[in-house]
Amino acid sequence: MILFTRALSINVLIKSTLMYPFTCTTHIQTCNSYLYHISKGLNKEKIASFYSVNTSQIKEITHDTQKDYLVQVPCTCKDVNGTSGYFYDTSYTVRQGDTFVNVTGEIYSGQAWEVGGDELLFVAGNVVPIHLICGCLEGNSQMVVTYTVQDGDTLLGIADLLSARLSQIKSLNGKLTQKPGYIDIGWVLFVPMEQNGIRPHKEGMKHKWSIIIGILSAVTLFSMGTLIVIILRRNRTRNNTEEDPKAVSKSLSSKRTSSMQNQYLHQKNIEDMTAFESERPVVFSVEEIEEATSNFDQTRKIGEGGYGSVYYGILGEQEVAIKKMKSSKSKEFFAELKVLCKIHHINVVELLGYASGDDHLYLVYEYVQNGSLNDHLHDPLLQGHQHLSWTARTQIALDSARGIEYIHDHTKARYVHRDIKTSNILLDEGLRAKVADFGLAKLVGRTNDEDFLATRLVGTPGYLPPESVRELQMTSKSDVFAFGVVLAELITGQRALIRDNREPNKMKSLISIVSPVLLNVYAIFKDQDSETALEAVVDANLRGSYPMEEMYKMAEIADWCLSEDAVNRPEMREIVVMLSQMLVSSIQWEASLGGNSQSFVIISILHGIKQRIKYQGLAKKYALTVLQLCSISVHSNGFGI
Template identity: 35%
Template sequence: MQCNVSLMDSCSALIYFVPTQPQTLEQTVSLFHVDSNRVNTTVDGFLINVNCSCPADHDEFVSHIEYHVQPGDSWEIVSSKFGSFVMEMPNKTLIVSQTITLDLLCGCSGRVELISYRIVAGDTLYTICSRFGANIEQTSALNGIDVAGFIHVGDIMFIPAQDSEALKKSNSRTRIIVGALGGAVVFLLGLSLILFWVCLHRSKGREESKSASRGAKYLLTLFLSSTKPKQNELPFFSSDKSTVFSYDEVCDTTMNFDQSQKIGQGSYGSVYLGHLKGTDVAIKQMMNTKSKEFLAELNILCKVHHKNLIELIGYAAGGDSLFLVYEFAENGALNEHLHNPSLKGYTPLSWATRVQIALDAAKGLEYIHVHTKPYYVHRDVKTSNILLDSNLRAKIADFGLVKLLEHSPEVGAATSKIVGTFGYLAPEYVRDGCVTTKSDVYSFGVVLMELLTGQPALNKIAGSETAQYTEHRSLVDLMLSALRDDDNPLLELTKCVDPNLIEYHKDSLFQADSNMTNFLHMFSIYKMAILSKDCVDNDWQRRPDMCKVVLRLSYILACTLQGEAKDPDHRYLTLLANDSSQQTP
């Protein structure tokens, strides 16, 4: 749970520990270095009371525990000993017999004790809340679950404890005093707000409402000062690449952020269509509370330029908002063209166009993974963050969650906060908080599956929706299930392919007189399906890097566009059934 030191910097918290092997109460007490009266047994493990705090060098609440490194230990083994609550540090070498301090993830709330719970297979939001007697809405809000009811195996959830000791300590006399004082404070505060509102609206006209807030101006000043070059050093962005726009310019071009100009809504703000310096632009409006995401995106897009990355034109601040000004992608986001496109006024994408889009996006990711220093991990690769220009060429967008890798693309960086979008998150990232470029590869594999099927990354399970929660099935599960049919590798795949792909006919696919184009398209569809499967491999080390993904997609695109077979005898089905290389020929 993210720190909030203004609320509290430490608390008493609970960890729901389920050992991987049978374990006694005494063994658990010894492992966690706590008194036995702070450990209670449960039906499948132990509920452990720990001291939870927010150290100065941490973004998350943690509990410190001393651990003596054993022979054969790895970070994965150590974490599993503690129920996978340990924040792993893969860059730190474990030395046998050395005593180290482990950080176990926990949470603090100003009202109740929180239980840290690791989600296991079969759990749903409803069953977890029922088990602990917790309120679903409160638990969802506490954990930021934005997809109703969907949770991911391996995630840590923070559940309000119903019998919090913190609540039991207050006595009636204290409540009476606090209640009386609270009433007086509320009355005075309300009166002050009324007077302030009257004065504010008397003194402020339209011009003052447009002026930049101090906070927003300060952030912009901070960024500009941090990017000033040292002596004999070039600035990392040039004035012809990024322009500082005034707040008035942004207001005027968006018609004061009129709804008619709104073209999108993201996790960090709204996007408006504008026209600045003779060109159409997309303007992302962010509250100044999102300064971290604003500065992250501004920083990378001022440094990195590639035809398959959305171009930053400029930025602005004002009215308690921060603004990023991008090139305008005329055809919007890829997801709009895949999920019921005809209902949104789009013509379904052809197979060749889909492969080209995949290759474009792969090249953009390859660039930030391989050809920049430091290396970058996007951390939110998804079809809604792939934008299409007037020629349906793809550009990666939304770099607010980007993570820097200083040493090597495949050397992970530990992160204590899991960010991104459900359905696209790599399992090791969710489980261990370790992010590498292979995390993006997993997400890209899901994008390939969407291009193949036309389905979203998460699908509601029919009949599971209630007033309180909804069950979902991931597209990854659906596709992997289809690709497990070893006897006929194409039969199940054809059932998953997007019906909007009209270039081939599934009914005639296996007939001897099927035309060559149909065979070739099915060949390239199968090759992309295998590539998507490789990208979402549970073992991140077995996933291809984006360089290999680009090569394989280039081959798939060539096959699609050539309209002729590489095999003169047309032995496609034999090739597909025995395709074990999974590499670009």
Template identity: 30%
Template structure:
């Protein structure tokens, strides 16, 4: 009998085996609304508990307009009396913004999954993603909301009533035997770990890891996700208000090393010897290869390659012009043959017709022309040299915040890339304040929406492409605005594949980019990771809300960007906040929203790349800021 048949037989004979299984942690699956794999628990926690219905608890972080006992109870369909008693407050009490609120609820097995149902009336611009992650803070998912929808339309219309399944679970037989009475659905926020969350509720870290199918080797948790915390007693407000435990290392404590015998040591020494030999061989071989490669480059270019960082705020770019002989051109065309199979290949005459023979009247900027093909406007960029990597990347990415490449043309040694047209041009035309262009401006909500669009586009490159990419070229002139002022990232010539795991660094000696936007670790040491883009986005957000170019911010103020924000954050100096923010926005935003932007930007500009949030966290934070801004704007 095969192992598969044996497994099926065991499942049929012993269904109690399944009841021992714990719940899988959702990880980052909540950010991809196309996932339908139930093993990721995106639709809810499986009904594998002893009871089909049980008392359980959720956490929720207070925020306007959900910052009172009444409003939180109504949103999460909880009993206000029980909620007030659990949190030791009156039924008329207000919670501070960001305060953790304990919410009692009844969890029931409906179909395959546990859930506690809440009701929600949709607002303008709501989507399943924003409802799940902004309004309900991650207590539900876009996947679960889509499943519950009963209307026949693909869009969500204002005023619709939705059932929102809240994530909850009941203890399994194994957990009940260990004394677990409740499974609390805890909302993870920035900088938290399994051990820190367990310490809040005085729970053994191992039990929490086990409840979420995590381990000491695989323990990473993310904001806007729920972590099940097994409790033997009802939670109390004193736990959520308690000061955080002393700082610990970022990873769970390692188990004590096993005792070793002399035989074990012998194997260790043999392994070290073998690895050492392999390392020496690899080093010698790599050195020889590098020597040959360098020699070949010197022969071709007749000069050594020199990489240096410009001291100006202008772009540091590698040369695009590259002379190709007949053989090189043939190889170049062959390398792009497979790519062009799935792209529209235009005839040069078509592009001439579209641009009135590349008339100066159609010139947008540099070598980019506005054209019209089949009644649709396009942007046609004339390029030189090997552009195969950029075309290959643009041909494989599909995201509404990344510029779309619709076709290519090759003529007389030049490449012409045909892009979708962005009606309102580069962001740089809209955000910088000088008394001359004050009429061409964006309001507060438009600016936050642009920042969110850029973050979403970068998050797609970091987390949802294979392999992941680092953009490396973030600046306001590389962000285009369409007719609705939604942002699209363009110019991918400097993008490169991100090597290793999230946050792991690659190394380069060729520093390219725009000084001012480049992160310290990249500019000084050539270190590359997705955190490089996070730093660049922090600079861009600062430009967006201040109306000042990065050169003005750092040179005229004569301070590091993070130092400027530090004064605003920690000295609570409102005058300094007024001084640096765009005067065209004065009075258009509440101080608490501004401070949320300042805190986020300050985190993005941290000199330590490991301390910066990842792009997924930045996207979530900006989405929350946008939602709050819209709610404030509607109430005015």
């Protein structure tokens, strides 16, 4: 239990912020939930930045005359400094004068769980973890909203606001609602909101019959209107066919495109979206795609992969990346749609829409200004980039790990990416990373006992784990192995495959070079030779500017990820925790050198906010929200930013 005093808003003083974590159930590890954000004048982009989400995960809600927000987050059962419960973790960069109390009150609506020693971490420039309480329920009909009681609230009013049953609110918050009908400003409640946003009401029989009669009348009128429209259209089509041969050609072309879309979009099995993701996707015309890319001018090409070419484009004054794929690659096309239409995370490429033509399929993503991690690590100056600092590398490792962790643990279905590599990790203006290219992604079971057996070897040489080569076996631990290779690249600056100096016609893996060093990594601070061995493989572009202890830790994580036996590899959630701690230490180390870290942090913050504004031109032009991108009505279940 947490009880303390803080100011929540200009006019409202929270007298007693009282909260209890939501108790975990044995068979629900993770779920989607909402955090209720009380409006403090922040726009969606800033809210998204503070909660480490995309704007597509934020939904407006009206409380009296005030516009508040519901923030959709992945909620996970975990232990926070000895307290077990459901939490969502984000991070916050401390500014001068900040304290835990005012940050949680002003930014996180009093929903952050206080950990002993939090105030000691609140030093300007530090990136501190914020643990927000959330909840999970069995079944798919309800989602838990973490709600902070405001001035004038009643339990009945909260139930009406969030489409919930009063009895269930009382049941979930028994520790807080022991005195009938009494709640206090600042209490944090768990509210079970109906997924469809409509609270079930008890209606009288008379009202039910009125509804039924109204529905039947509407259906009858609609059917009659539809019949009239069909008859008129048939007559018009017959007249046009007789009068204009060009119209016939255009009609046939339209039918071919429509037929193709039906073939690709209605014969594939993509699960229906629920609740927050229930709108239709943006479907662009081929003409819009061609105009955006200047008819796929070669000067607009920014990437080439096994499944298509990627072009820079502008749609509605919005910069985008457009992947052009042959129609024969429909399997990969739908693999990306199936995954990205269900995922909204700041560290995963954002899908904006799609298009299809006679011979090609197109996926439209947000544009990533700084290209791939591969370009920044290997011959960066030739690519027009500066060398990555140690802190930047640590941040990129953490961002990438969070993106992979999300598809492993925080989606309704667990996915395996199957092609994690530095060229599929993209960097924005602030050098923040996003995982891209889900063309090989596969749905797997929630446990590693339910492995995915591939029919062919897929992925990229140099990143493939032993079990995938020997047995064509793919699990979430396959992604962990590939991530270990990425960490090795961040440490050494070398490629995953390197030409063998002894046999120039052959390639050898980076693992074969670093493994002897990593095997002795535990002895680094006990054995001077081991420390020297690690320094010998560290990227020379770092010029010795890195904290040896943190370098050791990253090498240790890489070694763990590259375990021969998949069972011995960590889960991505464990890696995220370790890298989060490393980042805080690295920023403190770099700040002590004279401010390099502070510059990096400021750049990251500014660009982190800026990148969330990128969609506004596109959304404005098409009068659509980002949510409309992720609900393809199909009856069966890179590049970007």
